Structure formats: C-alpha cells, structure tokens
Amino acid sequence: MRDLMLKGRSRFGELLEGGEGIASNILTDRLGRLEAHSLVERRRDPADARRFCYRLTQRGIDLAPVLFEMILWAAQHEATAAPPEEVEEMLRNRSGYLASVRQAWTATK
Numbered sequence: 215m216r217d218l219m220l221k222g223r224s225r226f227g228e229l230l231e232g233g234e235g236i237a238s239n240i241l242t243d244r245l246g247r248l249e250a251h252s253l254v255e256r257r258r259d260p261a262d263a264r265r266f267c268y269r270l271t272q273r274g275i276d277l278a279p280v281l282f283e284m285i286l287w288a289a290q291h292e293a294t295a296a297p298p299e300e301v302e303e304m305l306r307n308r309s310g311y312l313a314s315v316r317q318a319w320t321a322t323k
Contacts, residue, residue, distance in 0.1 A: 215274065215281060218254065219315065220300075224267045225259065233295070253277070275319050276310055 217223040217232050230241055245268060248254040253274035257266040282304055288294045289301045304311050 215248070215277060216252070216285075218270050218274065219278060219281060221318070224269055225265060225320070226268070229268070240284065248274070251299060270288065271320060275316060278315055 219231055221232070223229050223232060226245070228240070229245075230236065230238055235306055236244075245256070247254055249268075251273075254268050256266045256268055256269050259267045262267065284305055285294075285296055286301065289296050289298075
C-alpha cells in the first residue's frame with residue numbers, strides 16, 4: 215500500500231524491488247488479497263500488454279490517514295527508511311500532505 219500510495223510504484227517488478235526483500239510468491243499473495251478486498255485493482259500495462267499494473271482503488275486511498283499515522287508513529291519510535299523531510303511535512307501539515315497525495319492519486323486515474 216505504501217509503495218503504491220507514496221512511492222509511485224505500480225508494476226510487480228517495481229514493488230518486488232522496493233527494498234523490502236519480499237519474495238515474489240509473498241508479493242503475489244499480498245496483491246491478490248488487496249485486490250480481493252477491493253483495495254487495489256489490477257490492469258493491463260498500457261506499455262506492455264503482457265504485464266499488469268496495480269493501483270489503489272478509492273477504498274485503498276481512503277486508508278491514507280491510517281498509513282500516515284503509522285509512518286509517523288514508526289518514525290518517532292524506530293529508525294525507519296522514511297525520508298525525514300517527508301515525515302516533517304506530514305507532521306507540519308497533515309491535512310495538506312494528505313490532500314496532496316489524494317490530488318496526485320486522482321490526477322493519475
């Protein structure tokens with residue numbers, strides 16, 4: 215969800231190479247579960263019809279406030295990979311940051 219929402223990743227390979235070290239079978243399972251719960255949708259890649267792209271549904275993007283709070287909590291309590299400037303912006307202007315993510319998501323629909 216984080217990589218789809220905040221990092222602009224949409225293809226399976228991009229998600230797989232996201233730095234988490236996730237196995238391809240686990241990623242396949244997770245994407246299938248997210249799709250089954252209508253949080254993401256899978257579409258043919260317009261650049262290569264043999265591949266698929268994943269994108270958040272409205273239901274998925276509605277999880278943004280929850281995801282942001284989890285990112286902020288983790289940054290406060292753990293060493294994370296979250297860019298400090300992003301965390302600061304989330305803290306400084308939560309509603310504005312959320313609105314910008316929603317706007318960017320809507321623009322790519």
